[in-house]
Protein backbone atom coordinates (compact mmCIF):
# COMPACT_ATOMS: atom_id res chain seq x y z
CA UNK A 1 0.00 0.00 0.00
CA UNK A 2 1.25 3.44 -0.90
CA UNK A 3 1.13 6.11 1.75
CA UNK A 4 0.72 8.80 -0.87
CA UNK A 5 -0.89 8.80 -4.29
CA UNK A 6 -1.15 11.49 -6.93
CA UNK A 7 -3.95 11.31 -9.50
CA UNK A 8 -3.49 13.62 -12.46
CA UNK A 9 -5.69 15.03 -15.26
CA UNK A 10 -8.98 13.82 -13.77
CA UNK A 11 -12.47 14.97 -14.70
CA UNK A 12 -14.24 14.98 -11.35
CA UNK A 13 -17.86 14.64 -10.37
CA UNK A 14 -17.40 15.40 -6.70
CA UNK A 15 -20.89 14.46 -5.36
CA UNK A 16 -21.50 15.69 -1.79
CA UNK A 17 -23.98 18.37 -0.75
CA UNK A 18 -22.79 20.81 -3.44
CA UNK A 19 -21.68 18.57 -6.27
CA UNK A 20 -19.21 20.08 -8.73
CA UNK A 21 -17.92 19.00 -12.11
CA UNK A 22 -14.22 19.89 -12.44
CA UNK A 23 -12.01 19.30 -15.47
CA UNK A 24 -8.33 18.42 -15.59
CA UNK A 25 -7.71 18.23 -11.85
CA UNK A 26 -4.98 16.62 -9.78
CA UNK A 27 -5.81 14.87 -6.50
CA UNK A 28 -3.19 14.30 -3.82
CA UNK A 29 -3.91 11.52 -1.32
CA UNK A 30 -2.05 10.71 1.86
CA UNK A 31 -2.82 8.17 4.60
CA UNK A 32 -6.16 7.29 3.03
CA UNK A 33 -7.50 10.83 2.82
CA UNK A 34 -7.73 13.41 0.02
CA UNK A 35 -5.32 16.20 0.98
CA UNK A 36 -5.38 18.50 -2.03
CA UNK A 37 -7.41 19.02 -5.21
CA UNK A 38 -6.08 21.53 -7.73
CA UNK A 39 -5.45 22.08 -11.43
CA UNK A 40 -1.81 21.29 -10.73
CA UNK A 41 -0.56 19.71 -7.52
CA UNK A 42 3.17 20.09 -7.04
CA UNK A 43 3.89 17.26 -4.60
CA UNK A 44 5.92 14.08 -4.73
CA UNK A 45 3.94 10.88 -4.21
CA UNK A 46 4.80 7.18 -3.78
CA UNK A 47 2.47 6.36 -6.65
CA UNK A 48 1.08 8.34 -9.57
CA UNK A 49 -1.98 7.54 -11.72
CA UNK A 50 -2.97 9.35 -14.91
CA UNK A 51 -6.76 9.69 -15.15
CA UNK A 52 -6.84 11.32 -18.59
CA UNK A 53 -10.01 10.45 -20.48
CA UNK A 54 -11.73 9.06 -17.38
CA UNK A 55 -14.45 10.34 -15.11
CA UNK A 56 -13.45 10.17 -11.43
CA UNK A 57 -16.21 9.66 -8.87
CA UNK A 58 -16.44 8.58 -5.23
CA UNK A 59 -16.81 4.78 -5.01
CA UNK A 60 -20.41 3.57 -4.88
CA UNK A 61 -22.02 2.41 -1.62
CA UNK A 62 -24.44 -0.53 -1.44
CA UNK A 63 -26.64 0.01 1.62
CA UNK A 64 -28.35 -3.42 1.72
CA UNK A 65 -26.64 -6.59 0.55
CA UNK A 66 -26.57 -10.34 1.27
CA UNK A 67 -23.18 -11.68 0.19
CA UNK A 68 -24.19 -15.31 0.79
CA UNK A 69 -26.82 -15.05 -1.96
CA UNK A 70 -24.02 -15.42 -4.51
CA UNK A 71 -24.28 -19.16 -4.07
CA UNK A 72 -27.87 -19.26 -5.40
CA UNK A 73 -26.91 -18.18 -8.91
CA UNK A 74 -28.14 -20.78 -11.36
CA UNK A 75 -29.67 -22.98 -8.68
CA UNK A 76 -32.50 -24.98 -10.23
CA UNK A 77 -33.49 -27.26 -7.34
CA UNK A 78 -36.32 -25.05 -6.06
CA UNK A 79 -40.08 -25.36 -6.20
CA UNK A 80 -41.80 -22.55 -8.10
CA UNK A 81 -43.12 -19.89 -5.72
CA UNK A 82 -46.34 -17.96 -6.29
CA UNK A 83 -45.74 -15.35 -3.59
CA UNK A 84 -43.04 -13.96 -1.29
CA UNK A 85 -43.19 -16.46 1.59
CA UNK A 86 -42.67 -19.50 -0.66
CA UNK A 87 -39.68 -17.63 -2.21
CA UNK A 88 -38.16 -17.54 1.26
CA UNK A 89 -39.15 -21.08 2.20
CA UNK A 90 -38.31 -22.79 -1.11
CA UNK A 91 -35.06 -20.97 -1.79
CA UNK A 92 -33.43 -18.68 0.75
CA UNK A 93 -34.22 -20.54 3.97
CA UNK A 94 -32.99 -23.79 2.44
CA UNK A 95 -29.85 -22.22 1.04
CA UNK A 96 -28.87 -20.34 4.22
CA UNK A 97 -29.24 -23.52 6.33
CA UNK A 98 -26.77 -25.34 4.11
CA UNK A 99 -24.01 -22.73 4.44
CA UNK A 100 -20.82 -23.55 6.32
CA UNK A 101 -18.39 -20.93 7.64
CA UNK A 102 -16.10 -21.52 4.67
CA UNK A 103 -19.08 -21.02 2.32
CA UNK A 104 -19.77 -17.69 4.02
CA UNK A 105 -16.18 -16.65 3.36
CA UNK A 106 -16.09 -17.75 -0.31
CA UNK A 107 -19.52 -16.36 -1.19
CA UNK A 108 -18.42 -12.99 0.20
CA UNK A 109 -15.08 -13.14 -1.58
CA UNK A 110 -16.74 -13.66 -4.97
CA UNK A 111 -19.15 -10.77 -4.40
CA UNK A 112 -16.41 -8.44 -3.23
CA UNK A 113 -14.20 -9.11 -6.25
CA UNK A 114 -17.21 -8.21 -8.42
CA UNK A 115 -17.87 -5.12 -6.33
CA UNK A 116 -14.34 -3.88 -7.04
CA UNK A 117 -14.92 -4.45 -10.75
CA UNK A 118 -18.17 -2.45 -10.62
CA UNK A 119 -16.79 0.39 -8.50
CA UNK A 120 -18.64 -0.39 -5.27
CA UNK A 121 -16.29 0.36 -2.39
CA UNK A 122 -18.54 0.05 0.68
CA UNK A 123 -21.16 -2.65 1.33
CA UNK A 124 -23.63 -2.95 4.20
CA UNK A 125 -24.29 -6.67 4.49
CA UNK A 126 -27.07 -8.65 6.16
CA UNK A 127 -26.07 -12.26 6.76
CA UNK A 128 -27.82 -15.56 7.57
CA UNK A 129 -26.34 -19.04 8.00
CA UNK A 130 -28.46 -20.73 10.73
CA UNK A 131 -26.30 -23.87 10.91
CA UNK A 132 -23.03 -21.93 11.05
CA UNK A 133 -23.81 -18.80 13.04
CA UNK A 134 -20.92 -18.39 15.46
CA UNK A 135 -17.88 -17.06 13.63
CA UNK A 136 -19.81 -16.29 10.42
CA UNK A 137 -19.27 -12.54 10.67
CA UNK A 138 -15.53 -13.08 11.19
CA UNK A 139 -15.49 -15.28 8.07
CA UNK A 140 -17.11 -12.51 6.02
CA UNK A 141 -14.89 -9.86 7.60
CA UNK A 142 -11.87 -11.92 6.45
CA UNK A 143 -13.11 -11.62 2.85
CA UNK A 144 -13.50 -7.85 3.27
CA UNK A 145 -9.97 -7.53 4.68
CA UNK A 146 -8.50 -9.59 1.85
CA UNK A 147 -10.20 -7.45 -0.80
CA UNK A 148 -9.62 -4.08 0.89
CA UNK A 149 -13.27 -2.93 0.75
CA UNK A 150 -15.26 -1.35 3.56
CA UNK A 151 -17.98 -3.52 5.08
CA UNK A 152 -20.66 -3.16 7.72
CA UNK A 153 -21.78 -6.61 8.85
CA UNK A 154 -24.56 -8.08 10.93
CA UNK A 155 -26.19 -11.45 11.59
CA UNK A 156 -29.94 -11.61 10.92
CA UNK A 157 -31.44 -12.96 14.15
CA UNK A 158 -34.67 -14.88 13.56
CA UNK A 159 -36.88 -17.23 15.57
CA UNK A 160 -37.58 -19.29 12.46
CA UNK A 161 -34.82 -21.81 13.24
CA UNK A 162 -35.49 -22.46 16.92
CA UNK A 163 -34.29 -21.16 20.28
CA UNK A 164 -30.67 -22.17 19.89
CA UNK A 165 -30.25 -20.32 16.58
CA UNK A 166 -31.93 -17.26 18.10
CA UNK A 167 -29.53 -17.27 21.03
CA UNK A 168 -26.49 -17.81 18.84
CA UNK A 169 -27.63 -15.01 16.51
CA UNK A 170 -27.92 -12.58 19.41
CA UNK A 171 -24.49 -13.58 20.68
CA UNK A 172 -22.88 -13.38 17.23
CA UNK A 173 -24.06 -9.78 16.83
CA UNK A 174 -23.04 -8.84 20.35
CA UNK A 175 -19.55 -10.33 20.10
CA UNK A 176 -18.87 -8.99 16.62
CA UNK A 177 -20.01 -5.47 17.58
CA UNK A 178 -17.78 -5.59 20.67
CA UNK A 179 -14.82 -6.81 18.62
CA UNK A 180 -15.35 -4.02 16.05
CA UNK A 181 -15.41 -1.42 18.80
CA UNK A 182 -12.24 -2.84 20.32
CA UNK A 183 -10.33 -3.05 17.02
CA UNK A 184 -11.67 0.30 15.75
CA UNK A 185 -10.88 -0.87 12.23
CA UNK A 186 -11.94 1.89 9.81
CA UNK A 187 -12.84 -0.76 7.21
CA UNK A 188 -15.04 -3.15 9.23
CA UNK A 189 -18.08 -2.01 11.19
CA UNK A 190 -21.22 -3.63 12.57
CA UNK A 191 -24.93 -3.12 13.04
CA UNK A 192 -27.23 -5.40 15.06
CA UNK A 193 -28.99 -7.69 12.56
CA UNK A 194 -32.58 -8.89 12.69
CA UNK A 195 -34.52 -10.73 10.01
CA UNK A 196 -38.07 -9.29 9.92
CA UNK A 197 -41.04 -8.67 12.18
CA UNK A 198 -42.88 -11.83 11.10
CA UNK A 199 -40.07 -14.18 12.22
CA UNK A 200 -39.29 -12.41 15.51
CA UNK A 201 -41.15 -12.81 18.81
CA UNK A 202 -41.50 -9.97 21.29
CA UNK A 203 -39.12 -11.78 23.63
CA UNK A 204 -36.39 -11.83 20.99
CA UNK A 205 -37.00 -8.22 19.94
CA UNK A 206 -36.70 -7.13 23.56
CA UNK A 207 -33.46 -9.06 24.01
CA UNK A 208 -32.04 -7.54 20.80
CA UNK A 209 -33.15 -4.02 21.74
CA UNK A 210 -31.52 -4.36 25.15
CA UNK A 211 -28.23 -5.61 23.68
CA UNK A 212 -28.20 -3.13 20.78
CA UNK A 213 -28.94 -0.07 22.88
CA UNK A 214 -26.39 -1.20 25.49
CA UNK A 215 -23.79 -1.37 22.72
CA UNK A 216 -24.90 1.96 21.21
CA UNK A 217 -25.60 0.31 17.86
CA UNK A 218 -28.41 0.67 15.34
CA UNK A 219 -30.29 -2.28 13.83
CA UNK A 220 -30.44 -3.61 10.27
CA UNK A 221 -33.79 -5.28 9.58
CA UNK A 222 -36.21 -6.02 6.73
CA UNK A 223 -39.33 -3.89 7.23
CA UNK A 224 -42.65 -4.55 5.48
CA UNK A 225 -40.91 -6.01 2.47
CA UNK A 226 -44.13 -7.81 1.51
CA UNK A 227 -47.75 -7.55 2.57
CA UNK A 228 -47.29 -10.91 4.35
CA UNK A 229 -45.08 -9.21 6.98
CA UNK A 230 -47.82 -6.64 7.66
CA UNK A 231 -50.66 -9.19 7.71
CA UNK A 232 -48.89 -11.55 10.10
CA UNK A 233 -47.78 -8.73 12.41
CA UNK A 234 -51.26 -7.16 12.54
CA UNK A 235 -52.91 -10.52 13.21
CA UNK A 236 -50.39 -11.50 15.88
CA UNK A 237 -49.66 -8.20 17.61
CA UNK A 238 -52.58 -5.93 16.66
CA UNK A 239 -50.36 -3.32 15.05
CA UNK A 240 -48.35 -2.73 11.89
CA UNK A 241 -44.70 -3.62 11.39
CA UNK A 242 -43.34 -0.09 11.72
CA UNK A 243 -45.31 0.64 14.88
CA UNK A 244 -44.24 -2.64 16.45
CA UNK A 245 -40.54 -2.19 15.67
CA UNK A 246 -40.64 1.44 16.77
CA UNK A 247 -42.25 0.57 20.10
CA UNK A 248 -39.73 -2.20 20.65
CA UNK A 249 -36.82 0.22 20.24
CA UNK A 250 -35.55 -1.30 16.97
CA UNK A 251 -36.21 1.69 14.69
CA UNK A 252 -33.81 4.20 16.19
CA UNK A 253 -31.37 6.75 14.71
CA UNK A 254 -28.63 4.69 13.08
CA UNK A 255 -30.94 1.80 12.17
CA UNK A 256 -31.57 0.61 8.61
CA UNK A 257 -35.09 -0.44 7.61
CA UNK A 258 -34.63 -2.36 4.37
CA UNK A 259 -37.48 -2.20 1.82
CA UNK A 260 -40.49 -0.49 3.49
CA UNK A 261 -42.52 -1.44 0.43
CA UNK A 262 -45.85 -1.93 2.21
CA UNK A 263 -46.06 1.13 4.45
CA UNK A 264 -48.80 3.77 4.56
CA UNK A 265 -48.49 7.51 5.21
CA UNK A 266 -48.89 7.06 8.98
CA UNK A 267 -46.05 4.56 9.04
CA UNK A 268 -43.89 6.85 6.91
CA UNK A 269 -44.40 9.61 9.48
CA UNK A 270 -43.36 7.20 12.23
CA UNK A 271 -40.30 6.08 10.24
CA UNK A 272 -39.31 9.74 9.82
CA UNK A 273 -39.80 10.36 13.54
CA UNK A 274 -37.69 7.31 14.42
CA UNK A 275 -34.56 8.61 12.68
CA UNK A 276 -33.99 5.23 11.00
CA UNK A 277 -32.96 5.20 7.34
CA UNK A 278 -34.95 3.27 4.75
CA UNK A 279 -33.01 1.38 2.10
CA UNK A 280 -34.82 0.81 -1.19
CA UNK A 281 -34.06 -2.32 -3.27
CA UNK A 282 -36.14 -1.99 -6.43
CA UNK A 283 -34.82 -4.90 -8.50
CA UNK A 284 -35.36 -7.36 -5.65
CA UNK A 285 -38.87 -6.00 -5.02
CA UNK A 286 -39.77 -6.43 -8.68
CA UNK A 287 -38.20 -9.90 -8.78
CA UNK A 288 -40.22 -11.01 -5.75
CA UNK A 289 -43.36 -9.22 -7.00
CA UNK A 290 -43.89 -7.58 -3.59
CA UNK A 291 -44.62 -4.05 -4.87
CA UNK A 292 -42.76 -0.77 -5.32
CA UNK A 293 -41.77 1.39 -2.36
CA UNK A 294 -42.88 5.01 -2.70
CA UNK A 295 -39.52 6.66 -2.06
CA UNK A 296 -40.79 10.02 -3.30
CA UNK A 297 -43.43 10.11 -0.55
CA UNK A 298 -40.91 8.84 2.01
CA UNK A 299 -38.45 11.60 1.18
CA UNK A 300 -41.28 14.16 1.47
CA UNK A 301 -41.82 12.83 4.99
CA UNK A 302 -38.17 13.56 5.71
CA UNK A 303 -36.98 9.94 5.76
CA UNK A 304 -33.36 9.37 4.76
CA UNK A 305 -33.82 6.93 1.85
CA UNK A 306 -30.79 5.09 0.50
CA UNK A 307 -30.33 2.41 -2.15
CA UNK A 308 -29.29 -1.22 -1.86
CA UNK A 309 -29.41 -4.22 -4.15
CA UNK A 310 -30.55 -7.01 -1.80
CA UNK A 311 -27.94 -9.15 -3.61
CA UNK A 312 -29.48 -8.75 -7.06
CA UNK A 313 -26.25 -7.15 -8.30
CA UNK A 314 -23.12 -5.38 -7.07
CA UNK A 315 -23.49 -2.82 -9.85
CA UNK A 316 -25.07 0.22 -8.21
CA UNK A 317 -25.30 2.11 -11.49
CA UNK A 318 -27.70 -0.61 -12.66
CA UNK A 319 -29.81 -0.52 -9.49
CA UNK A 320 -30.28 3.26 -9.62
CA UNK A 321 -31.74 3.00 -13.11
CA UNK A 322 -34.26 0.42 -11.90
CA UNK A 323 -35.14 2.76 -9.04
CA UNK A 324 -35.91 5.58 -11.46
CA UNK A 325 -38.07 3.45 -13.77
CA UNK A 326 -39.97 2.09 -10.74
CA UNK A 327 -40.91 5.57 -9.49
CA UNK A 328 -41.98 6.67 -12.99
CA UNK A 329 -44.20 3.60 -13.20
CA UNK A 330 -45.55 3.87 -9.63
CA UNK A 331 -46.51 7.52 -10.04
CA UNK A 332 -47.61 7.06 -13.64
CA UNK A 333 -45.50 10.10 -14.49
CA UNK A 334 -42.12 10.11 -16.27
CA UNK A 335 -41.12 13.30 -14.44
CA UNK A 336 -41.48 11.91 -10.91
CA UNK A 337 -38.78 10.07 -9.02
CA UNK A 338 -35.57 10.82 -10.89
CA UNK A 339 -34.08 13.06 -8.19
CA UNK A 340 -35.37 10.81 -5.39
CA UNK A 341 -33.68 7.73 -6.88
CA UNK A 342 -30.41 9.38 -7.88
CA UNK A 343 -30.01 11.16 -4.55
CA UNK A 344 -30.73 7.89 -2.73
CA UNK A 345 -27.63 6.36 -4.30
CA UNK A 346 -25.31 9.32 -4.67
CA UNK A 347 -26.09 11.43 -1.59
CA UNK A 348 -28.10 9.48 0.97
CA UNK A 349 -26.03 6.29 0.90
CA UNK A 350 -23.05 8.42 1.87
CA UNK A 351 -25.02 9.82 4.84
CA UNK A 352 -26.01 6.31 5.92
CA UNK A 353 -22.43 5.07 5.59
CA UNK A 354 -21.05 8.07 7.49
CA UNK A 355 -23.28 7.25 10.44
CA UNK A 356 -21.70 3.81 10.58
CA UNK A 357 -18.10 4.38 9.56
CA UNK A 358 -17.70 7.82 11.12
CA UNK A 359 -15.58 8.60 8.06
CA UNK A 360 -16.11 11.20 5.33
CA UNK A 361 -17.30 8.79 2.62
CA UNK A 362 -19.03 9.43 -0.69
CA UNK A 363 -17.54 12.77 -1.68
CA UNK A 364 -14.44 14.08 -3.42
CA UNK A 365 -13.27 16.88 -1.15
CA UNK A 366 -10.26 17.80 0.93
CA UNK A 367 -10.18 15.61 4.08
CA UNK A 368 -12.69 13.13 2.57
CA UNK A 369 -11.85 9.42 2.41
CA UNK A 370 -9.93 8.53 -0.75
CA UNK A 371 -12.47 5.95 -1.99
CA UNK A 372 -12.49 6.67 -5.72
CA UNK A 373 -13.27 5.08 -9.05
CA UNK A 374 -12.17 5.93 -12.58
CA UNK A 375 -14.74 5.19 -15.27
CA UNK A 376 -13.99 4.88 -19.01
CA UNK A 377 -16.42 7.58 -19.99
CA UNK A 378 -15.55 10.26 -22.48
CA UNK A 379 -18.91 12.04 -22.83
CA UNK A 380 -20.26 12.54 -26.33
CA UNK A 381 -22.48 15.34 -24.99
CA UNK A 382 -21.43 18.26 -22.76
CA UNK A 383 -20.92 17.35 -19.10
CA UNK A 384 -21.42 20.22 -16.69
CA UNK A 385 -22.77 21.40 -13.38
CA UNK A 386 -26.43 21.17 -14.39
CA UNK A 387 -26.51 17.74 -16.02
CA UNK A 388 -24.15 15.46 -14.07
CA UNK A 389 -27.03 13.35 -12.74
CA UNK A 390 -28.26 12.58 -16.25
CA UNK A 391 -24.71 11.92 -17.42
CA UNK A 392 -24.24 9.38 -14.61
CA UNK A 393 -27.58 7.62 -15.15
CA UNK A 394 -27.50 7.47 -18.95
CA UNK A 395 -23.77 7.55 -19.69
CA UNK A 396 -21.41 6.65 -16.84
CA UNK A 397 -23.67 3.73 -15.86
CA UNK A 398 -23.08 2.16 -19.27
CA UNK A 399 -19.28 2.48 -19.13
CA UNK A 400 -16.64 0.21 -17.60
CA UNK A 401 -14.94 0.91 -14.30
CA UNK A 402 -11.19 1.05 -14.92
CA UNK A 403 -9.74 1.80 -11.49
CA UNK A 404 -11.00 1.28 -7.93
CA UNK A 405 -9.30 2.85 -4.93
CA UNK A 406 -10.23 2.49 -1.24
CA UNK A 407 -8.55 4.70 1.35
CA UNK A 408 -5.82 5.51 -1.16
CA UNK A 409 -5.06 1.85 -1.85
CA UNK A 410 -5.40 0.90 -5.53
CA UNK A 411 -7.43 -2.33 -5.66
CA UNK A 412 -7.89 -2.35 -9.44
CA UNK A 413 -6.00 -0.53 -12.18
CA UNK A 414 -6.55 -0.88 -15.95
CA UNK A 415 -9.32 -3.36 -15.04
CA UNK A 416 -6.77 -5.69 -13.39
CA UNK A 417 -7.19 -6.56 -9.73
CA UNK A 418 -4.13 -5.73 -7.64
CA UNK A 419 -4.76 -8.04 -4.69
CA UNK A 420 -2.88 -10.84 -2.97
CA UNK A 421 -5.56 -13.20 -4.25
CA UNK A 422 -5.69 -15.43 -7.29
CA UNK A 423 -9.08 -14.57 -8.81
CA UNK A 424 -9.33 -17.77 -10.88
CA UNK A 425 -8.46 -19.86 -7.86
CA UNK A 426 -11.18 -18.12 -5.82
CA UNK A 427 -13.80 -18.87 -8.48
CA UNK A 428 -12.61 -22.48 -8.77
CA UNK A 429 -12.90 -23.00 -5.00
CA UNK A 430 -16.29 -21.23 -4.96
CA UNK A 431 -17.65 -23.52 -7.71
CA UNK A 432 -16.47 -26.59 -5.81
CA UNK A 433 -18.14 -25.36 -2.63
CA UNK A 434 -21.38 -24.44 -4.41
CA UNK A 435 -21.61 -27.86 -6.09
CA UNK A 436 -21.29 -29.55 -2.67
CA UNK A 437 -23.76 -27.11 -1.10
CA UNK A 438 -26.39 -27.69 -3.78
CA UNK A 439 -26.01 -31.44 -3.18
CA UNK A 440 -26.85 -30.87 0.50
CA UNK A 441 -30.09 -28.99 -0.31
Ligand SMILES: [Zn+2]
Nearest residue numbers: 126222258310
Ligand atom coordinates in the same frame (compact mmCIF):
# COMPACT_ATOMS: atom_id res chain seq x y z
ZN1 LIG B 1 -32.55 -8.24 2.18
